[in-house]
Structure formats: C-alpha cells, structure tokens
Amino acid sequence: GIGSPHGDDRVGWEIANAIQSRINGEAASVRLLRTPDxxxxxxxxxxxxxxCDACQGAGEIGSVHQWEWPCAVLESISWSGTHNLSLLAVLALAHQLGRLPASVRIWGVEVQQVQPDQSMSNTVITGAKNAADSICKTLCFRLNETEKQHA
Structure with a gap:
C-alpha cells in the first residue's frame, strides 16, 4: 500500500494492513510505502x-476501483500524494527495465482530504474496508485455483 499520514492519503496503508491481518504471510508479502518508486x-x-493507493477523479469519495496495468484509463486518474516519480512512471520504468511482474493490478479508493493533521474520513475508511475485502476475495480465489491445478 502506498500512502502517507495525511488524511485520506492513508488509505493505501489501511488497505495493506487489513490484508496483512487476514492472509497467511507465506502466501503474500505486504509492504507499506511512502512513494511509488x-x-x-x-x-x-x-x-x-x-x-493500493489513494486516487482522485475516478468516482465518488470512498468508491473502490480496480485496474489491470497497462490501462489507458489510468492516465486520467490523479494519484494522491506529492511523489517525485508518479505511480504510472514507476510502472513504465519497471517495464523498461524488465522488472515488472507478469500481473499488475492497481486498486484505488477515491479520496478528498489529504492535508497534514487530518484524519481519514469515514467514507474513505469504509472504502478501504471494501477494497481489502475485494482484494482478499480475489487473492483467495486465485490461491484456490492454483491449489486445484497442483492437486
């Protein structure tokens, strides 16, 4: 999860923490990042x-969105924070360097307040919970399919 301690921009961290509390550590590695690079x-x-990251311009505050990289729609979304290198630039660089994984999914929660000394809004907290639920369901489904293939 990408985030910062500034208001709704914590959403990436909140999603990552919620996922970490629900999954087996051996199945996935969860990280909290300050910047996409x-x-x-x-x-x-x-x-x-x-x-997982905060986004703006994808829908209503607290709404959850998912994209598979690469996706043209991502160009029209504003990603939260003051990153030196944007999320999309980092993914493009990783692709050029041959370091990009075969599957990249981006989950965003629409945010509003990302100023210092603010807490997350209740609407975004609900969005973070919904995103974590959806991600865990998706990952569980994929893990179950992998187990079936190896049985």
Missing part, C-alpha cells in the same frame, strides 16, 4: 503485484 526495490522476484 519504493516499488522498484522489491518487485523483481514478484509474480503478481497488487498496488
């Missing part, structure tokens, strides 16, 4: 990358 430090040996 931190993804480059550990994505190389990853087969599937799930990114």
């Amino acid at each position: 931190e993804l480059l430090d550990w994505m190389e040996d990853t087969q599937e990358l799930v990114i």
Whole structure:
C-alpha cells in the first residue's frame, strides 16, 4: 500500500494492513510505502503485484476501483500524494527495465482530504474496508485455483 499520514492519503496503508491481518504471510508479502518508486526495490522476484493507493477523479469519495496495468484509463486518474516519480512512471520504468511482474493490478479508493493533521474520513475508511475485502476475495480465489491445478 502506498500512502502517507495525511488524511485520506492513508488509505493505501489501511488497505495493506487489513490484508496483512487476514492472509497467511507465506502466501503474500505486504509492504507499506511512502512513494511509488519504493516499488522498484522489491518487485523483481514478484509474480503478481497488487498496488493500493489513494486516487482522485475516478468516482465518488470512498468508491473502490480496480485496474489491470497497462490501462489507458489510468492516465486520467490523479494519484494522491506529492511523489517525485508518479505511480504510472514507476510502472513504465519497471517495464523498461524488465522488472515488472507478469500481473499488475492497481486498486484505488477515491479520496478528498489529504492535508497534514487530518484524519481519514469515514467514507474513505469504509472504502478501504471494501477494497481489502475485494482484494482478499480475489487473492483467495486465485490461491484456490492454483491449489486445484497442483492437486
């Protein structure tokens, strides 16, 4: 999860923490990042990358969205925070370097308040819970399918 301690921008961290509390640590590695460029430090040996971040311009506050990289729609979304290198630029760079996993899914929750000294809004907290629920269901389904293939 990508985030910061500023208001609704915590949503990526909240989603990641909720997922971490529900999954077996051996099945997935969950990280809390401050900036998208931190993804480059550990994505190389990853087969599937799930990114959680705050977004703006995708829908109503608290709404949950999912995209598979690459996707043209992502260009019209504003990603939260003041990152030196945007999430989309980091993914493009990872692709050019041959370090991008085969599957990249981006989950965003629409946010509003990302100023310092603010807490997350109740609507975004609900969105984070809904996103974590959806991600866990998706990952559980994939794990079950993998187990069936190996049986």
